[in-house]
Amino acid sequence: MMYLLGYDIGSSSVKASLVDAESGQCVASAFYPPTEAPIIALRQGWAEQDPHSWWGHLKQATQAVLAQPGVHAGDIRAIGISYQMHGLVCVDREGQTLRPAIIWCDSRAVPYGQRAFEALGQERCFSHLLNSPGNFTASKLAWVKENEPDIYHRIYKVMLPGDYIAMRLTGDICTTISGLSEGMLWDFREHRPADFLLEYYGFDPAMLPAIRPTFAEQGRVHAAAARELGLKEGTPVTYRAGDQPNNALSLNVFNPGEIASTAGTSGVVYGVNGAVNYDPKSRVNTFAHVNHTDRQTRLGVLLCINGTGILNSWMKRNVVPEGISYSDMNTLAAQVPIGSAGISILPFGNGAERLLENRTTGCSVHGIDFNLHDRRHLIRAAQEGIVFAFKQGIEVMEQMGIRVQKIHAGRANMFLSPLFRDTLAGITGATIELYDTDGAAGAAKGAGIGAGIYRDNTEAFATLEKLEVIEPDASHRQEYLDAYERWKQCLDAVNRG
Helix, strand or coil, X not given: CCEEEEEEECCCCEEEEEEECCCCCEEEEEEECCCCCCCECCCCXXXXXXXXXXXXXXXXXXXXXXXXXXXXHHHEEXXXXXXXXXXXXXXXXXXXXXXXXXXXXXXXXXXXXXXXHHHHCHHHHHHHHCCCCCCCHHHHHHXXXXXXXXXXXXXXXXXXXXXXXXHHHHCCCEECHHHHXXXXXXXXXXXXXXXXXXXXXCCCHHHCCEECCCECCCCECCHHHHHHHCCCCCCEEEEEEEHHHHHHHHCXXXXXXXXXXXXXXXXXXXXXXXXXXXXXXCCCEEEECCCCCCCCCCEEEEEEECCXXXXXXXXXXXXXXXXXXXXXXXXXXXXXXXXXXXXXXXXXXXXXEHHHCCECCEEEEECCCCCXXXXXXXXXXXHHHHHHHHHHHHHHHHHCCCCCCEEEEECCHHHHCHHHHHHXXXXXXXXXEEECCCHHHHHHHHHHHHCCCCCCHHHHCCCCCEEEEECCCHHHHHHHHHHHHHHHHHHHHHHXX
């Protein structure tokens, strides 16, 4: 047998998937912890996790996969890593973490990025970074520099979460162009690290890891990690990417005009652009896609809504009776009409939202009538509110010249909800295609490309299974549009207030 091992390092859990390289089928998978991993929030708008906990979860998931009958670690030919984007991990010269990781939904760095944007100028930031410095990794490091100088001066390297996991596996500290671009640390015009932003923040360029190709050997599992995880020493790590570029890869989205989406804790629409472009308000973001090179422009245009599945899970914990499943919630929500009989919910309760130009508006509920509405309307309005946030972001992408006609997604998380899928198709007019894949399985196939086991993505994803197609229901389009217009009016009122 010839296996490929993929890891997906999420903020909720770490998943491991073992893929048969010849058939392309996932033969074993596991995730840990079984319930959502905690996020440390010492202050409002903060979000941190201990990188050691990611490693502990990875160890549990790896051991569960290797425990499957007939699976031998020696048959694993390559390892790929997908990871939660935009995080900041700081380590000293011994590779020890100096503080908890500041993760993607932490909003404390917003003012630092805004000041950098104003000082450096819109034209310079957009033409070189394709974004404002915003709330990304570089700005998070600026917060550490100003607020925790003792820690900052002990930093040897700064890393993304996937870089940290790769370091724990191999002992090597390195990153990718795609990774640097998601941290606002890559200069697309000069094709090198963004020296002008490093200089503005006063960062030593030596803190950045060495750069390796996305699809290439990035180190080999060293003896200590092999003993701890049960893997074979010397197994190569041959791919890494942030979770959203990796999700697009998992759905075989590589070329201009192709669209991928996820709707887990946060929600994403990710389109591939073959030309340099940006949103002048930086409400969507542009990063190097997994197959971007100096000679071939492949940019991922990312719409991210922080408040997505986390709103649905909040509803489950706090609104419905104990014991009600997500499927039961969908059944309840389907009992009320499109538009939730007048309730609108803004789903922005998970930190600053890029779509709202880095404002933190919080989640809010509008239009409740105590004599008319019950939990069914709230559940439906929550899902509709998430979709309407998607719709608003898609309108920004369309203004950039990206036509969203078909959405590729895995059948997971919010895409398990018929109501969510029908609403998204209905309001956008796009066909939704659901596939049998996930981030960890995609990372495994990415490792196969990086190791040369597959010639290209066409061969790697030849067996990708399409599970379902959802066509937009034109007969209800006006109802969706009316509900969306009411939702936008609520958002406008909140923004004005």
